[in-house]
Amino acid sequence: MRAIIQAFVAVSFLAIFGMVNGQDDVTTGAYGVLWHTLGSSADSQPFVELTGLAYLEPGILFTVDRDLGVLKFDAFTGALVETIPNAFISKPSDxxxxxxxxxxxSDLDCSCIFILNPDSTWQADTISGFGEAAPMHIAVSSGGVLYATDVAVDGAVIIKTFASDAQMSTxxxxxxxxxxxxxxxxxxxxLVLxxxxxxxxxxxxxxxFAYAVADMPVSVNAVAVDGNNNLFLATQSRGLVIYDTNGAVIGRAGRIAAGFPIAGEVVSPRGVAVSADGTVYLADSDGTFGAVTAFVRASGRTTGTALDMDVAVMGFLNDESPSQDWHFDATRGxxxxxxxxxxxxxxxxxVALRIITPVGEEEAFNDxxxxSDLVxxxxxxxPDHIFAFDGEYTIRVELIAGEGTYSLGITQPRPFQLAAGNVTLLNGEISDIFPTQQWVFQGRAGQVFTITMQAQNDDLDTIIRLLDPQNNVIAENDDAFDPELGFNSQLVQVTLPTDGAYTIEAARFSGQGAYSLVIVATS
Structure with a gap:
């Protein structure tokens, strides 16, 4: 299943990652994950053989899959917006x-370069005339001049340039x-590396000659530079390594994993690009999965650490990065x-959680x-924390022991109105980070309801609770008495004791997945 993990509701998904443990003495700030789009061989159209990555302002990413053709991603959300096939591409190199x-x-089988027009149509003619196993690498200047590597008949390595009309000039x-x-x-x-x-x-x-990079990785798959001319190397064995203009290692992004990376992990990066605002993009694949990930530098990006309601974010904690701050714009009460x-x-x-008020004082803490809601x-x-102030709160995730990735989420009760026809249908989803969802309605003393919570898959085993205006549980059910409902939950003929705001809490005994709530007012 293809997954786009993101926050800000289709705007961004940020996870703060510390530097990867390893040989490098890293002194720069941490990078975080803005979004992470993952595909696998189980998808109907799997992108698992990615090569290269190119960025186009103001926010389009291009990579190529050997079987699918060119893939276009929205650089702000990670969404795959278009797939442009080309049956003649068989061994893309850049x-x-x-x-x-x-x-x-560029393609090594045809020793040529395919050209895709801005309207997503392929030009009939390719740029050809390259030697065997060339062109391996290409680049385009701001003026539209294409540069490509080649190997002459005598084995000499040369660099060719082509004007916008695809005619070789130098x-x-x-x-x-x-x-x-x-x-x-x-x-x-x-620049030539x-x-x-x-x-x-x-x-x-x-x-x-300009400079030499220190401790050159053995296998470099792709390169890029940022606005400060720092060099980004996507390597086979060390993930993404970052060098300054003196060739010194100043950082790394991503955490090396063996396969099927979660957000912030890399396996075999095949392409890298950097946008004008410093966002770093990686294309990663090994034949069983494909992933495109956007990394941002955490420092100086207050908007990059904002939490959005009901949207999970992820981060990484270790001894070098023992805490990470997120921000939430709260309303008093x-x-x-x-x-x-x-x-x-x-x-x-x-992990532990700490809530810090807009004036820097601790408001709540939990280790x-x-x-039983969390695994x-x-x-x-x-749970049920009430903010004491208006303003920007800091939500701090702290390391107590171990190291690894975590998910963080904030949720609040969802108000709804009872349907006029006495039957109200609601839909929601239970997950590990959001193991409960609360639905709030205005009830009157003497009203009688039957409320059914039904899972939409076989994994979720439901629990349902009804809370009174003082947040006390007045009814609860795990498995319904009706055998036809199986492990689903039902509250039968519950009478409301008083007027006020009542909360239906959809929860789980185990599992996760989508569910429906059917609320029937019987009197």
């Missing part, structure tokens, strides 16, 4: 896009032993439930939650 949206796809000889990576820096100067980690700048006189849970029980992550006893939960 992608590049110019300022008007013309996309170039050819540069190099002394390199293999086809280098090509990329343009913020000054529109072509060879397998030894040497970075050259290309001018009319040829290649000029607002009642919410906040949960933080470990995503992987094997990591033995123990290990009480109750792990070491998860944290602050």
């Amino acid at each position: 992608v590049a896009v110019d300022a008007v949206g013309r996309l170039y796809v 050819e540069f000889n190099t002394d390199l032993s293999s086809q280098p990576h090509l990329l343009f820096n913020d000054s529109n100067v072509l 060879d397998d030894d980690g040497r970075v050259f700048a290309l001018s009319d006189e040829g290649l000029r 607002q009642r919410v439930t906040i949960s933080a849970i470990a995503n992987n029980e094997d990591e033995q992550l123990d 290990d939650h009480r109750g 792990d006893q070491f998860d944290a939960r602050l």
